[in-house]
Amino acid sequence: MLNWTTQFSGRTARMQASEIRELLKLLDDPNILSFAGGIPDPELFPAEAFRSAYGEVLSDDRSGQALQYAVSEGFAPLRRWIAGYMARFGIDCGIDNIMITSGSQQALDYLGKLFLSPGDTALVGWPTYLGALQAFNAYEPTYARLEPFGNETPEALRAAAEAVGGAVKFAYTTPDFANPTGETLSVAARVRLLEQAEALDCAVIEDAAYQALRYSGEDVAPILKLDIDRSGHIDATRTIFCGSFSKTLSPGLRLGWVVAAKPVVQRLVLIKQAADLNTSAVNQMVMARVAETIFDEQVERIRTAYGHRLESMLQALRDFMPEGVTWNEPDGGMFVWVRLPEGQDCAELLKASVRDIQVAFVPGKAFFADGSGANYLRLNFSLLKPERIREGMERLGKLIASRL
Template identity: 55%
Template sequence: MTITTPDWAARFSERMARVRASEIRELLKLLDQPDILSFAGGIPHPDLFPTEAIQAGYEAILADPAQAAQALQYSVSEGYRPLRDWIAARMTRDGMPCNAGNIMLTAGSQQALDLLGKLFLTRGDTVMVARPTYLGALQAFNGYEPKYLDLPENGLSQGLVATVRERAIGALGYFVPDFANPTGLSLTLAERETLLPLADDLDMTLIEDAAYRELRFRGEALPTLLSLDIARSGGIEQVRTLFCGTFSKTLSPALRIGWVCGPQAVIEKLVLLKQGADLHVSTINQMVAHRAVAEGYDQHLGRLRAAYGTKARTILTALERHMPAGVTWSEPQGGMFVWVSLPEGMDGKVVLERALAEERVAFVPGEPFFAEVATANALRLSYSLPDTDQIEDGVARLARLIGRMT
């Protein structure tokens, strides 16, 4: 009998042609090389994890027979009710009145993006995104075969409707209003207020990714898109904005706990998709997260903001001190990222190759963050992991290389 090896590539669905490996995930492997000074991974610093609170949570839950039985068992797809109640109360406090029925817990906000893409996108639908935008969102949506519409370089404006109306068919809008990955920039209040009537005009569903919202270390907090939508529509059940939150940047990525907040009609459908995907988020992790946020969460956030604020000031000062003429950068008021624009004609991928070889510095080239027409002469620096001395040294090395290349 002849046994033939299947041609797996020929068997994959057509949509797999749009699924690409994450350059960021690949670059994270460089963290295992001790001589690489990395600005690549936009991940929390492990020293800032509330390790003691998380450990105490696991121990207390497993020491109690009744809680242990619940924690180690299957659970409802919507998520652990006490944690959903806590999230709803906090969102209500922040100008987004809702209840537990408006919230479903997900395996990080990344799963929320995937489920929302599955729920709303039909092949050929348009996804409107910022230019540049979060690479993980593009990865989540790509499998559902949409078309993309980059916002113009000058961002949101009153004249935008006529520009995009003909292309925004079956539109879904994805935005990170606060300290966006990769730029570190935020939408102004005027831009937020412009986006909602634009969404009305295009009958567009908005996804608000609030992954970095709690990490503001400078400036005044602005209202969320959801809060503005609730105020103008009359309540959470009338909005077109779906809010994605996460504890990955504030508690721990490994807990894999995010959430979607929106009208119950949307949440009910998401629950069905969640059941087909993985049934529910780890029950014990949900219970531990609830214990960790129920007391002292704002004090913990204060520590995070102080730490990342110090690192942001360090990298901005280092960029000003070392970078040659022709290089510009964003000035974030929160989050983990600085976006660097290189002189025209310079390619971030080429710079990365030489930076690794000649200066042992890693970062993420800018090109993968563009949905339509890519911009090559840009790069993303994350200041969350290196300490202040490493930030100063790494920027000096990178600037030295860029100076040689210009």
């Protein structure tokens, strides 16, 4: 029998199972209160709009196009809608600056493939989105902290990257309601990040998966908008904007997009041609129809629902968490980031929580490139109703108190 492990490439050793994807299996157990996944509430999906759009697409004279191979760049009407959507934020781009991807996760994988050679450095948050680390890990980078107002100078970051045989290739950030922390970068921090990237002559990857999910406060200009203001034109920018329909309309259709300078998009198209040829044509055509008709209405609907659930979670944390436990209070997104006292291990807490009180969450360690952060945990508030959120936080607060 073939020993498969001896045949796998060395890079596969850096690929690890997602703790979040494994925890999603708990959703099949109705007895578990799960705050683990970044899961939209399926009751809020615009199912009727999608049902109608599929019927229209498959019944009109374009049904052959819908079921056929398609161009790798993506369905032109959907890219035109995205160009109009980006214009709302002051981002002037054409469809040649846009490529459709199979979810923004595919975009992160492609960008890792595009930029990273073994030993190159990626600047990431500490913590940062676990899916980004998984996407980049396969390309064997070194990670360094992305801290716009930190002590590390561009010269020091460059020297550290060269010392391990590579270069700083990009800074990756989720500037709005970050996963897992819920934090939003200020305009000053975004400008500072661009200044650092200019000094390092590297790209900036702006993961905007949660941008539409603001429940309070004022919108902050996207990094790409600030970059265009500095450089004068999108084709002169270094920022790559990754958008997604997963948090607003449907995660199941697996549709995201990249907006960037044409040379970046052109090279990403070549990667896509080699990987999967094109994103599902029928799904793109359906999404174009749904986005054109109900996007704003749908976003307002989920903002109202999720905003109420966020307030319910924050109040429950105030009511039930013991002294010594702290958390952030985000203005949007899907997550609250909780810090337990030093010495607490949230991976061990999770085992006890699922076993004893039937509550699931994500231990924070998975979000740190260096494996630190054992005393942090991430809570999702978008999936459960307010009364269930309160019940879960009461159970979890009592368990944590018993372990301090």
